[in-house]
Amino acid sequence: MKTASNKPFLKVLAGEKVKTPPVWMMRQAGRYLPEYRKVRAKAGEFLDLCYNPKLASEVTLQPIDRFGFDAAIIFSDILVIPHALGMKLEYLEKTGPVLDPVRTRKAIESLSAKRFHAHLNPVYEALELTKSRLPKHTALIGFAGAPWTVATYMIEGKTSKQYEHTKQMMFGDKALFSKLMQLLVDVTSDYLIAQIDAGAEAVQLFDSWAGVLPEESFEEWVIKPAKEIRKRVKKIYPQVPFIGFPRGAGLYYKDFVKEVAPDAVGLDYTVPRQWAAEKLQTRLPVQGNLDPCILLTDKKTVAKETVKVLTDFKKGPHVFNLGHGILPATPIENVEAMIKAIRG
């Protein structure tokens, strides 16, 4: 498969192997950057920044200006979806996101997609603005949280360890859980399509908690929703690459790739690279998977570990990335060392 694009990131997603792998980092616009902290302080709350197209676009471009990454990911969050469905959402300094949990039929039936696109219009505007300002070799990525991961936040009301309430509903009241998941499949598909309308050139579906489900549940609540969302996006935009990131999926990565048929798959840092090169990369481009904690060490260690990732994935199409989001305590010089090791 060939693409007309000159953007290395899009070339690789189309299955081409390029000499220097394109690179971007999950959470690349964030607190490890002083210029981000400055704009964040000016914006006020985190959500104020997400819904301010001008400032959201500005922070989206910060890591591009500083490091010259091959892709920009629009600055937003996976929880704007529950917010757009009418849930209360706050980000607390220490706890992270907090929502009023939906655990009853009444609460789930009160969610409404009526104002969904109006609510998310600032994200679309931020995409348009960013697209008009991007360097010409840089691609723009849109994203959404996958239904399972977003449902855990909606039902638990926060980041969870055991997912008790979510799994209780999933195992105990399948009809109700299905209703919520169906709603999420519908709005997530529409949201990704609207992001492409606004200028996104690739989309990534983040299933951050995919790794906590047993076999049948993984099939039903990670694979099936991703497959349906991909199908709906591809129906409208067959040429736009769809990246799946079922974090922690372990053994099930293979099933995910086979059944969802994404254009590329994001690998978390626990995925054994030689296994992935053999079993996954021979079928599709892979993206990943440096452990973000390596970026907390020193330049020499970073260079050494970066080369290992490059070497393990050198036989096929590879987008260099971290195996999860960059941490706020990361020294900038270590990000520079990583890029230097990739680009030489």
Ligand code: CP3
């Ligand atoms: O990658 C990027 O640069 C784009 C922006 C982006 C953010 N969140 C910004 C953000 C993306 C792609 C996300 C995805 C996201 N958000 C995920 C999936 C990826 C993953 O990390 O597994 C999840 C699970 C969330 C939910 C979320 N958002 C949590 C748990 C938290 C609190 C923890 C934390 O890092 O603070 C957030 C807040 C958040 N989202 C921040 C940023 C930059 C920090 C907020 C701040 O500036 O204070």
